[in-house]
Amino acid sequence: MIPRTSLDVWAKKKIGAGTASLTRELISSYQLHKLQEIVRWAYYHSSFYRRLLAGFVETEMVCLDDLCRLPFTTDDDIKQYGLQFLCVSQSDISRVVTLESSGTTGPAKRLYFTPADQELTVEFFQYGMATFTAVGDKVLILLPGERPGGVGALLATAVSRLNAQPIHYGLVHSIPETLARIECEKIDCLVGIPVQVLALARYTGADALPSFRPKNVLLSTDYVSKPIVAELRNSWGCEVFEHYGMTEMGLGGGTGCAAHAGYHLHEADFYFEIIDPLTGQVVSDGQEGEVVITTLTRQGMPLIRYRTGDISRLLLEPCSCGSVLRRLAPITRRKEGSISLGIYGQFTMADLDENLFAVAEVVNFTAAVDCAHNATSLKIAALTTGQPGTSVVEKIHRALAAVPAIFLARQNGNLTVNVKAECCGDLLTPSAAKRAITEWK
Ligand SMILES: [Zn+2]
Incomplete structure (x- = not known):
């Protein structure tokens, strides 16, 4: 039940x-x-x-x-x-x-x-977290805002009120260091940004796969694609929860x-x-x-x-x-986030997330077009676990072809797609900003 x-x-x-x-x-x-x-x-x-x-x-x-x-x-x-x-x-x-x-x-x-x-935000966090946080749980917070009033600090206060133990870590810089902390502290719940948590789960370096894995993960701040949820469930055997909020809502709108x-x-x-x-x-x-x-x-x-x-x-x-x-x-x-490919339709960052994160080696990517209103060129720069070979680039191309508008525009010679991939390594460039398709001039 x-x-x-x-x-x-x-x-x-x-x-x-x-x-x-x-x-x-x-x-x-x-x-x-x-x-x-x-x-x-x-x-x-x-x-x-x-x-x-x-x-x-x-x-x-x-x-x-x-x-x-x-x-x-x-x-x-x-x-x-x-x-x-x-x-x-x-x-x-x-x-x-x-x-x-x-x-x-x-x-x-x-x-x-x-x-x-x-205080309204703290209460929202408290009751939202209570859905999956038990008394005594250790909660690792991989979000910014250490100073009083920041998102991490408010969440830590909320977790304390549940008689659980918040550990405010901040954004992930070094993947092995964060994984070691999860292992060492025996973290029960983890709160983080989708691509940052994905990078932890897909890490293949020497310190990968800690024997202790979080039971529950809350993803926040950015769009949560199905392949990311599936990866966390498969790799860690955890439950994955999602949160809806924006600063204008005082961070808490729904859970x-x-x-x-x-x-x-x-x-x-x-x-x-x-x-x-x-x-x-x-x-x-x-x-x-x-x-x-x-x-x-x-x-x-x-x-x-x-x-x-x-x-x-x-x-x-x-x-x-x-x-x-x-x-x-x-x-x-x-409202403003769709890229138009003219008669071939539109696509969004969420469409790209759903398809590119289904490629097991991809942990993050950026996407840029020449024009948001009638794009003729799309550049994808992907970060991967391990050194990417040509097969990974081919997989990314195939994943992009699963987006109908991209497939049609490309087939008809109206869109060129350039894909680059490089190894993510041990270090992430932390950002709490929502990822979006950018336009180059
Ligand atoms: Zn329900």
Whole structure:
């Protein structure tokens, strides 16, 4: 029997369900109340929202569907009006996160959090981790953010509250060193970035395959492809869980349960909508579209109808773990993340991940095209375990041919593909950034 996600316990506590079971009706009624509260809070405390929400009276929101009458907020709003989003004085802010976006100019995107906002993140981590962390477990955290308020530090606090032992290691630089730590500390759970953890599992050097292997792995920060999950399950015999979050969500938006089918959404702190990215209309339940979030409980910098740019859909069938918390399908692409091959179709980094990581020797790769809107050339630079021979390059070419748009464009002479492969060795170049297909000029 699949254990129910522990996010359920937390949602129930926050929603105030008492001894009653959590139901969709209870969640909806709580969310409506919280939406009315946050719209009022934002309108009266933030100069940005005072302008944005002028003319909208929160008491007119009598059902959740009324939210769609409010305007969206976007990345550009955050960049342009930053501090005007604040509903508290700057002295009440304990954490500012600046998000770098490559290739763009203009003001940086900054998110502001109060201590109470950061506590929401710690609680989310605590209940998300509780799904697979037992009392006394040793949890190795292969994420950045050692300083107070950083992601690694918040996760370590959450793990301590479960009476488990966090070991905040940081990103992986040396594969043998990290594997030795897993062995020496007898690590039960490991939290890391997909390609970094894959490099540990596929390492073939002298110190490969520690006799002690983690029981549970949580992958975070980037897209999790099926071959990576399969590799970890096969090599380590572990369970693999997934997490959905972004800085704008205070890092925590959803977590996968033991049914391993999408992320249970954290509905006590967020209201999620899926919209048509072109028209802005809310789509029918189960249809694909852009994920839009409204923070229900954030004080410092609430986000109302914030367009995340992530494309996904809600999973409608009940989860086999028994939770009524809604589930989001894995994020396979961003609104802007598709590469067009004209009449042959499109492809994304997730398409490449699904096929290239199926090549057993590949531990990471970069992909670059000459033009995102009508690419005629694709360059893949792969890192492999051991010295790559011509057979590995051939395997990568074959894997690329499994992406329909690439196959068709290439067959018709409209796409050239260049593949290079080199041995990854013992050392990784650590990065916590989401991997993306780049464009060269
Ligand atoms: Zn579930």
